[in-house]
Amino acid sequence: MFNFKPNPIKTTENILNVHSIESFGTHDGPGIRMIVFLQGCKLKCLYCHNPDSIDTSGGQEYHIEDLVQKAIKMKAYFGKKGGVTVSGGEPLLQAKALIPFFKRLKEEGIHTNIDTNGRILNHFSTELLDDYADLIMLDIKHMTEEGYIALTGKPNKQIAFNLAKHREDSGKNMWLRYVLIPELTDSPDLLHALGNHFKDYKSIEKIEIQPYHKLGIHKWEALGWDYELKDARENTDEELQKASDILSRYFKKVKLN
Template sequence: MESFGTHDGPGVRFVIFLQGCKLKCLYCHNPDTIAMEGGKPYHVDELFDLILKSKSYFGKKGGVTVSGGEPLLQAKALIPLFKKLKEEGIHTALDTNGRILNHFAEALMDKYTDLVMLDIKHMTEDGYEYITGMKNNQTTFNFSQYRERSKKTMWLRYVLIPGITDHPELLVSMGEQFKDYQSIEKIEIQPYHKLGVHKWKELGWDYQLKDARENTENEIETAKEILRPYFKSVVVN
């Protein structure tokens, strides 16, 4: 948990990182949350009490963000937590890869989630499989279409990796895919970094992007310029 997060949604956030994810993204900076086992169990009331202690820092824009891992793997358990948060007037957000869209995920998003931050991994099937280790990139687009139909707020997040996800044709493809969405407030470009590499080593895993480099300022600005015609706001996170 992070009690003073400033990069996971609007304002100051209480960020909860849940254990478990079906993807194994090559650049994951929280690889310790991928395994389904592990983590520390909390009761909903226990989490709620911890969050209330930070409420005074939220101000008008802040609130709670649940990330991971993949939070929608535990959508059923999150429903009572988010319900209590909304009753307290606290803004709620989910940071998700969009792979899970079941009855519990729909109920959580439709009734109690103010903001969905959807991670776009890649625009092609081959690229998606290369980055995540899983097939079926269409799940991301099905998820985004569901959120769009709900008319509730969504942000997109996109990791910009030189030579892998920064090709102009991919950025144009993403813009064309989402240009008519009314629910998208902005897209966040997340420059590639290696801050989580040490965690891969601690887990005994091979970090396959060891030769990838960080973006130059010019590359980031170029990506912003390509995306600006398609989105209301393009920011670098």
């Protein structure tokens, strides 16, 4: 007799809308990781290097179990530190479906991580963060409301800080990420404000400084969008070191990516 195993029934609860998948990533969490970039984001950051992931109607549907099986095949490469990172776009837009995905990964002993801008704090995202995310990497856009709006196109930077406070209260691990843009986010006042805001957080393992680059310009042009930071320059080594020195006063570990 044939051993026939039917495909799992697709529902919105077990489908993720995926922009792309990267194997053997080393810059999106600890160790070697499978990175699932989800489709859709409510922000339109001026420096976004994946602008084609912003449109919520794009992407490709993946069944959760298919992604789990991909991760299982990579498990030998993960070692003790690696695992799966979900990035975007903004992964918390699909928090409801990420809950069963991360639950399955945890059942398989695979480390889970979310790279987020922190814009969504609701029942599904808090359940995901509290119960199934071993780590989150929170992208801090700007320390002023005016600067946040200018960079992201949306108001209310406080949402991300509320998510950070929620994570701190849960006692679970968190990394911060901060894009250092000359003349926009790199002033000493902003860096000290960032440090002072988070200096007493026990959950923060480190902060990663993301140097500014223009690697995504061609994607903006392909979409017919105007890249407003085309005249911005990249950081000098001295500027990166100065930022690192300032943040080192507040965080136990500062990494230049």
